[in-house]
Amino acid sequence: MALTPPPAAGTLTCRGCGGTLEIRAPGRSVSVACGSCGALLDATDPDYRLIAQYTARKVTPRIPLGTRGRFGAETYEAIGYLVRKTVGESDTWFEYLLHNPTLGQRWLVEYHGHWVMTRTASGVPETSRRDATYQGVRYRHFEKANAEVVAVVGEFPWTPRVGERAMVDDFVAPPRMLSREATGHETTWSTGEYIDGATVWKAFGLAGAPPARIGVGAAQPSPYAAQGRAMFLLAVSFVAAAVLVHLLFAIFSQQRLVTDITGEYRPNVPEAATVVSEPFDLRGRTSNVMVEISTNVANSWAYFHLSLVNESTGVAKSFGREVGFYSGRDSDGAWSEGANWDRAYLPSVLSGGYVLVVEPEGPHPVAWRARLTRDVPRPLWVWLAIGAMLVPPVLFLWRRAAFEARRWSQSDHAPASRDDD
Structure with a gap:
């Protein structure tokens, strides 16, 4: 007017x-x-x-x-x-x-x-x-x-x-x-x-x-006040998308058990320690394989050197896994640490014929089992994706809180610092 x-x-x-x-x-x-x-x-x-x-x-x-x-x-x-x-x-x-x-x-x-x-x-x-x-x-x-x-x-x-x-x-x-x-x-x-x-x-x-x-x-x-709802909805959308993608991978993944072998390791018979599986085929698209090792170790440990060998090329993907499980009782009650099993993932394995070579070692006899599964979706990736997607919202919340902290630091109700104690 x-x-x-x-x-x-x-x-x-x-x-x-x-x-x-x-x-x-x-x-x-x-x-x-x-x-x-x-x-x-x-x-x-x-x-x-x-x-x-x-x-x-x-x-x-x-x-x-x-x-x-x-x-x-x-x-x-x-x-x-x-x-x-x-x-x-x-x-x-x-x-x-x-x-x-x-x-x-x-x-x-x-x-x-x-x-x-x-x-x-x-x-x-x-x-x-x-x-x-x-x-x-x-x-x-x-x-x-x-x-x-x-x-x-x-x-x-x-x-x-x-x-x-x-x-x-x-x-x-x-x-x-x-x-x-x-x-x-x-x-x-x-x-x-x-x-x-x-x-x-x-x-x-x-x-x-x-x-x-x-x-x-x-x-x-606050420059962040109007963005809060949009940032929240965006974060929820990204997390939902990551979970959906993971579920789709889980639905369409093979998750096929391709070999299952057992053995028993004795320290005094080292020449009989190495076990080679029967040949098996990895089929379909290039994808990962999951190798699971389970044992009966108790208050001890065992180390497994494993190799996935391509029969056609002779190329081996070698890796190791150590398992150890200890338990007991003290003044605080029963306790335990470690585990008698472990697993490993080998990424991007080509299709073809393979054998799995298992070479255990350790101070005590141990019975073991090795299972190899083809094309297994990994929850780790979805958690990493969610973690990465949550970085912007977390930074946003931190900046918004920092802005408000600067505002209220000039008020009668500013948080007391430790120097004031």
């Missing part, structure tokens, strides 16, 4: 320095402060009575007073400027009073490059110690501050005084903010929404760039 023709703006002569001051909201402004000399004048008095004279503090609003800004369909004019700080601290923030003759007044607040556009709340929120609820939205308490006015320039619908203090409580539900300001005689609530500095600069047509943001603003929206 554009500005409607206001009552004619007026000018007056400052009672402090004789300079010319402009009244941009006649009929609404109660006081006007001179930025040159620090004089505070009564805008309702025909003679613009001097209310107070403060030591002049040179302040230059980044948004010059009298500048008009358009936010969507609404146009506002900057008519007042406050500089405030927390008592006992050096950080300051800046509040611009914006005026529209039809829509009324708004505040544009800037702190460390973060901007919030606020207006007076239409009702009193419900509050507890750590949160507030307004129009169905729950806000978390962010911080309490004893705010002090440091400098005043322009016109206002009340009489702000340098040194005036108020207790301010901020509650946030990014990008929204809810603020309670209490003085000795009045409590007011305002509600606001975070606005990007670039948007402010564009709205007012200001030259240059807005002040750089420092840290994360109390009401700054």
